[in-house]
Amino acid sequence: MARNGVASWRRRSSDQFDDPSPCGSEDVHVLAVDDSLVDRKVIEHLLKISSCKVTAVDSGIRALQFLGLDEEKAAGDFNGLKVDLIITDYCMPGMTGYELLKKIKESSALREIPVVIMSSENVLARIDRCLEEGAEDFIVKPVKLSDVKRLRDFMTRDVGDRVRSDGEGTTHKRKLQESSDVSSSSPSVSSASSSSSSSLPTTPSRSPSPSPSVSLSEPSSPSPSTGSSGPCSPSSLESPTRRLKMTSCCD
Amino acid sequence: MDVGLMQMQRRLAEYTSALFKEGILDSQYVQLQELQDESNPDFVVEVVSLFFTDSEKLLNDLSRDLAQQNVDFRRVDAHVHQLKGSSSSIGAERVKNACIVFRNFCQEKNIPGCQRCLQQIKQEFLLVKSKLETLFKLEQQVVAAGGSIPTSGSLPTMQQPIL
Numbered sequence: 001m002a003r004n005g006v007a008s009w010r011r012r013s014s015d016q017f018d019d020p021s022p023c024g025s026e027d028v029h030v031l032a033v034d035d036s037l038v039d040r041k042v043i044e045h046l047l048k049i050s051s052c053k054v055t056a057v058d059s060g061i062r063a064l065q066f067l068g069l070d071e072e073k074a075a076g077d078f079n080g081l082k083v084d085l086i087i088t089d090y091c092m093p094g095m096t097g098y099e100l101l102k103k104i105k106e107s108s109a110l111r112e113i114p115v116v117i118m119s120s121e122n123v124l125a126r127i128d129r130c131l132e133e134g135a136e137d138f139i140v141k142p143v144k145l146s147d148v149k150r151l152r153d154f155m156t157r158d159v160g161d162r163v164r165s166d167g168e169g170t171t172h173k174r175k176l177q178e179s180s181d182v183s184s185s186s187p188s189v190s191s192a193s194s195s196s197s198s199s200l201p202t203t204p205s206r207s208p209s210p211s212p213s214v215s216l217s218e219p220s221s222p223s224p225s226t227g228s229s230g231p232c233s234p235s236s237l238e239s240p241t242r243r244l245k246m247t248s249c250c251d
Numbered sequence: 252m253d254v255g256l257m258q259m260q261r262r263l264a265e266y267t268s269a270l271f272k273e274g275i276l277d278s279q280y281v282q283l284q285e286l287q288d289e290s291n292p293d294f295v296v297e298v299v300s301l302f303f304t305d306s307e308k309l310l311n312d313l314s315r316d317l318a319q320q321n322v323d324f325r326r327v328d329a330h331v332h333q334l335k336g337s338s339s340s341i342g343a344e345r346v347k348n349a350c351i352v353f354r355n356f357c358q359e360k361n362i363p364g365c366q367r368c369l370q371q372i373k374q375e376f377l378l379v380k381s382k383l384e385t386l387f388k389l390e391q392q393v394v395a396a397g398g399s400i401p402t403s404g405s406l407p408t409m410q411q412p413i414l
Contacts, residue, residue, distance in 0.1 A: 036305075036333060036336055036337055036338075036340070037301055037305055038298060038301050038302050038337040038340050038341065039336060039337065039340050040299050041297070041301055042283070042286075042298060042340050042341075045286050045291065045294060045298075046286065049286055049288075049291075079278045083332065086375055091332065091336075093329070120332075120335065120336050120339060141281045141336065141339060141340065142340045142342075144279075144282050144283070145282060145285060229312075249308075
């Protein structure tokens, strides 16, 4: 979650919130959305072990129901269960994580809640699209403890605060907190110029998997639409002019 | 400290190490182990059991999907995608890799290729299942004998047996 570049943070004074200090580790309530039972169990546990309260649901629809959006509840009226962070899988049948993200950002009641997207597909176009839509971060699965710890740090710092990618196409992902200090806002990410893999900060928050060469093949499989309900194919060719180089970077 | 326990722990360590060396498990499995603690002593077994059940169902679905008159490749792909995801989440590296290959054949709508891949995935799945079941048994033995289960730490080098 990249907002370590302080300059790019939009900080809100905490007295805009009536909440007491959000830094208490028990206060962070995360809504996790994933259709995979295995993944749900893992993310739930990762969050719990990181001192978060977790509500895990298996679909975007259920997430919206939990958030009170379905019934058009008024802002702040979430049956008392304030959600500090939403972490959702991208590929889900029915409503994708992207669609859920959009719905949340379109809602005046919910748009301030930071949303993090998880995906097994390291597809640059997808990452960009999510960030442009207001996602805080994009985590490539499998999710690791270090990913969650990073999120926790973010939450502790600024619960409720949200920094948008201001359309620069900045990836907003930073690697481990210890590494880059500046938000990896390389505009080259969104430019048509080639982005070599090493300069691309989009390798989101995780070290290369032990089998990098295999995952390389993933993004290159051409599939048209994305975000459709049902099978979720990598949409690596969505913005072909910008993304052609991506196939070499995604590992 | 009795020699029996030491031997068991050594055996466990070697067995675990081999799984990583052979690429049957990857670092994500270590992640899961690290999430296990006294308050969640069965976490890994629980997640892995979910994975087994989930996968068996998916493999059955895949067999059925590929046996159809008109194969619905989107459906096939969706199932493989799920299997790839869950195997990745628990660190079943070979299963995951087999899924990746499968998806390529799926994109090509290559049914014989898909079927071969499915067989491959099944094999890898049965392998990891059998290995993990053995691993859990070894762990149980160690625990029953009063020892504790080390996490694998960095791989593939295994730690020395705990005394």
